[in-house]
Amino acid sequence: MLTHTLGYPRIGAFREIKKACEGYWKGALDETALRSASLEEKQRRWRVQQEAGMDLVPCNDFSLYDHVQDMSFLLGVIPDRYKPLCQRLSDLDLYFAMCRGYQESGFDVTAMEMTKWFDTNYHYIVPEFTRNQDFHYYSRKCVEEFLEAKSFGVKEPKAVLIGPISYLLLGKEITEDFHRLDLIGSLLPVYMAVLEDLHHAGCMWVQFDEPFLVTDLDERTRKLYGEVYAALRQHFPDVHFLLAAYFDGFGDNLQTAVSLPVDTLHLDVVNGFYDLPSVFRSLSSEKNISLGIVDGRNIWINDVNESLGILGLAVKALGHDRVMVSSSCSLLHVPYDRQNEPDRGKLPDFLVPWLAFARQKLDEIRLLADLMGDDVSSDAFYGLAEHLKQLEKRKQSKLLRDGGVRAALDGLADQAAGRRQSIAERRILQQEWLNLPVLPTTMIGSLPQTAELRSLRKRYRDGQLSAEDYWSGVRVLITNAIRWQEAAGLDVLVHGEFERTDMVEFFGEHLEGVAFTGNGWVQSYGTRAVKPPIIYGDVSRKEAMTVELARFAQGLTKRPVKGMLTGPGTILKWSFVRNDQPLRETAMQVALALREEVLDLELAGIEVIQIDEPGIREGLPLKKADRESYLDWAVRAFLVCSGGVGPATQIHTHMCYADYADILDALIRMDADVLTIETARSDMEVLSEFAAAGYSGQLGPGIYDIHSPRIPSVAELKHQLEKALMHFSPRQIWVNPDCGLKTREWDEVVPAIENMVLAARKTRQLAGGNTLEEG
Ligand code: GLN
Numbered sequence: 188m189l190t191h192t193l194g195y196p197r198i199g200a201f202r203e204i205k206k207a208c209e210g211y212w213k214g215a216l217d218e219t220a221l222r223s224a225s226l227e228e229k230q231r232r233w234r235v236q237q238e239a240g241m242d243l244v245p246c247n248d249f250s251l252y253d254h255v256q257d258m259s260f261l262l263g264v265i266p267d268r269y270k271p272l273c274q275r276l277s278d279l280d281l282y283f284a285m286c287r288g289y290q291e292s293g294f295d296v297t298a299m300e301m302t303k304w305f306d307t308n309y310h311y312i313v314p315e316f317t318r319n320q321d322f323h324y325y326s327r328k329c330v331e332e333f334l335e336a337k338s339f340g341v342k343e344p345k346a347v348l349i350g351p352i353s354y355l356l357l358g359k360e361i362t363e364d365f366h367r368l369d370l371i372g373s374l375l376p377v378y379m380a381v382l383e384d385l386h387h388a389g390c391m392w393v394q395f396d397e398p399f400l401v402t403d404l405d406e407r408t409r410k411l412y413g414e415v416y417a418a419l420r421q422h423f424p425d426v427h428f429l430l431a432a433y434f435d436g437f438g439d440n441l442q443t444a445v446s447l448p449v450d451t452l453h454l455d456v457v458n459g460f461y462d463l464p465s466v467f468r469s470l471s472s473e474k475n476i477s478l479g480i481v482d483g484r485n486i487w488i489n490d491v492n493e494s495l496g497i498l499g500l501a502v503k504a505l506g507h508d509r510v511m512v513s514s515s516c517s518l519l520h521v522p523y524d525r526q527n528e529p530d531r532g533k534l535p536d537f538l539v540p541w542l543a544f545a546r547q548k549l550d551e552i553r554l555l556a557d558l559m560g561d562d563v564s565s566d567a568f569y570g571l572a573e574h575l576k577q578l579e580k581r582k583q584s585k586l587l588r589d590g591g592v593r594a595a596l597d598g599l600a601d602q603a604a605g606r607r608q609s610i611a612e613r614r615i616l617q618q619e620w621l622n623l624p625v626l627p628t629t630m631i632g633s634l635p636q637t638a639e640l641r642s643l644r645k646r647y648r649d650g651q652l653s654a655e656d657y658w659s660g661v662r663v664l665i666t667n668a669i670r671w672q673e674a675a676g677l678d679v680l681v682h683g684e685f686e687r688t689d690m691v692e693f694f695g696e697h698l699e700g701v702a703f704t705g706n707g708w709v710q711s712y713g714t715r716a717v718k719p720p721i722i723y724g725d726v727s728r729k730e731a732m733t734v735e736l737a738r739f740a741q742g743l744t745k746r747p748v749k750g751m752l753t754g755p756g757t758i759l760k761w762s763f764v765r766n767d768q769p770l771r772e773t774a775m776q777v778a779l780a781l782r783e784e785v786l787d788l789e790l791a792g793i794e795v796i797q798i799d800e801p802g803i804r805e806g807l808p809l810k811k812a813d814r815e816s817y818l819d820w821a822v823r824a825f826l827v828c829s830g831g832v833g834p835a836t837q838i839h840t841h842m843c844y845a846d847y848a849d850i851l852d853a854l855i856r857m858d859a860d861v862l863t864i865e866t867a868r869s870d871m872e873v874l875s876e877f878a879a880a881g882y883s884g885q886l887g888p889g890i891y892d893i894h895s896p897r898i899p900s901v902a903e904l905k906h907q908l909e910k911a912l913m914h915f916s917p918r919q920i921w922v923n924p925d926c927g928l929k930t931r932e933w934d935e936v937v938p939a940i941e942n943m944v945l946a947a948r949k950t951r952q953l954a955g956g957n958t959l960e961e962g
């Protein structure tokens with residue numbers, strides 16, 4: 188059985204590539220140095236895979252920023268606004284300019300848009316297409332990397348490309364008069380040229396990633412798949428084509444997928460298990476299957492028993508030689524190596540043997556293939572025994588189960604989780620209680636994380652500062668923030684979140700059942716890497732998490748200060764979650780812990796509590812048919828955490844980075860009193876959809892685009908508000924920025940927020956002052 192992965196992590200086990208790129212941007216490293224750091228990393232990845240016994244080793248899966256952007260560069264898809272830079276900049280600088288924007292010597296070109304890679308937390312750069320899009324073979328990275336792999340001694344490098352249809356579907360049209368799939372005719376010749384080049388260089392294996400094959404497709408697109416791969420096949424009859432789809436099964440596209448003229452079809456067994464019987468039945472005898480049986484997106488060791496069972500069925504159906512063993516998707520989404528965890532790290536010892544990072548997953552792939560062989564070595568038997576032992580230990584572990592949490596959840600199941608009064612009844616009570624003006628102003632939570640704050644944190648971590656001094660430093664920052672907000676005239680204040688580096692990590696650290704790595708970096712976008720928490724056991728609250736600082740902040744002012752929490756959907760989405768129980772159950776446990784926090788905040792006199800759910804939209808399943816059940820538990824989890832408070836306590840939620848149109852109904856069911864959403868870039872379009880859906884709660888459309896250093900003028904902000912008021916009465920609209928302000932500078936935030944307050948005041952006057960009645 189041949190073994191391989193669909194791709195390997197690339198940010199560097201110790202973030203070497205991040206550091207090299209950032210050094211290059213700062214001018215500390217020249218291009219040659221960056222290239223040699225890259226080559227070193229590529230070679231490390233090849234060596235490790237080859238040594239671990241992978242028969243095929245991917246190349247061109249390395250990237251200095253993003254693999255979709257690499258494809259755009261390969262295919263010459265360079266939007267017009269960067270054209271003037273082509274002459275001025277080296278190819279490398281042009282590449283980075285597209286990723287990051289370019290502001291120098293009279294040029295001011297914005298970066299390309301980024302969006303989430305399917306339902307993962309990885310962000311890719313969205314290709315931009317025009318009606319007469321020109322495609323040409325521009326970057327040689329793909330063939331160069333193949334040759335580098337060859338000369339390094341990789342026996343069978345497998346060139347990885349995003350397939351033509353998925354590449355087009357990943358992009359967007361910049362005018363409305365065509366569909367991007369119409370471009371396939373001019374795109375295909377460039378793919379041919381690239382393949383020609385690879386073929387000449389001696390490449391015998393090409394992996395086409397076509398993840399769109401697991402999404403809902405129309406008949407036209409399915410047909411196009413057949414045509415495109417027939418054309419490629421015809422030109423390259425003797426190159427081995429491996430077609431990879433992942434993150435789900437093929438579902439309704441199964442017939443399309445199995446009939447494509449490729450040599451090997453890759454199936455994500457972890458998420459598309461249900462497809463196996465039909466694939467076994469319909470795959471014609473000249474085709475092989477690559478079984479993505481080792482989870483490329485989560486970090487738990489493989490259930491070898493189950494995997495061997497599946498592989499056995501595959502062998503029975505297809506024969507031993509037609510089956511390959513692989514990771515479900517690229518290993519890009521998991522950290523490098525659990526051996527890199529520091530000895531005295533944060534990761535509890537008992538957890539380590541249950542985890543498989545990329546390096547361990549290679550061993551698992553090899554192990555499974557070896558165990559399926561005729562002649563099983565004693566090493567393989569040992570590997571099997573060790574896996575079975577650890578799986579059993581994990582299953583039996585008392586550390587994963589907490590009877591108290593389970594009992595509390597069962598108790599909750601009987602009573603309705605949500606709030607007792609309707610949103611309209613609550614609005615009246617809250618208005619009496621809070622006495623806010625129409626168009627109340629607020630912010631989303633975080634305030635600038637300045638160098639001063641970072642140094643405070645660092646000195647505390649390094650032991651140079653006592654806990655007492657650190658916390659009094661944080662309190663000074665909070666005090667200043669409250670004073671400033673009062674002076675600026677904001678109505679509902681925030682404490683600024685200075686004590687949090689990350690909105691999920693902060694809560695994870697206060698929850699039982701959640702662990703953290705010391706070095707488990709995963710690329711989020713470009714040079715940004717995150718260390719997702721690991722939710723391994725039953726979750727409960729160790730102690731109150733936010734109450735003390737909330738009480739402190741509220742004690743500084745008569746105006747309401749918002750309590751600020753991260754919601755259950757987001758905590759789950761941005762973590763590695765246990766796979767031994769349904770997500771829904773874990774979500775309810777997190778929700779219950781947050782419910783206790785919400786109630787404690789209420790008890791401490793906090794009248795407005797915001798529960799952020801920016802991750803909820805990302806978790807939406809790829810296929811429409813699976814969405815309702817996801818939204819069902821996501822909404823219930825939100826109701827569990829928010830529903831215990833009295834009617835006068837105002838619950839806010841916040842969302843961003845997404846298109847909400849397709850989850851509007853669920854947002855309404857979440858029953859928050861106030862929903863603040865990112866809209867500054869999308870021009871308030873979503874408000875008409877909320878209005879059409881009959882939304883009766885309050886909405887805070889973000890009117891200040893916090894992703895840009897620009898300071899919006901009062902007139903501009905007022906104009907945005909007026910647009911919002913075309914859809915909703917002034918009683919329903921809040922005035923706030925798009926998102927938290929932690930990435931901005933104070934000298935941007937102060938004038939922007941002051942302008943925002945002024946814009947709200949002016950609009951209030953026009954709308955009839957504070958006495959305005961319901962519209
Ligand atoms: N309250 C968080 C903040 O302001 C929300 C962040 C987010 O939506 N991503 O930082």
Ligand code: ZN
Pocket residue numbers: 631801841842843844865925926927
């Ligand atoms: Zn946000």
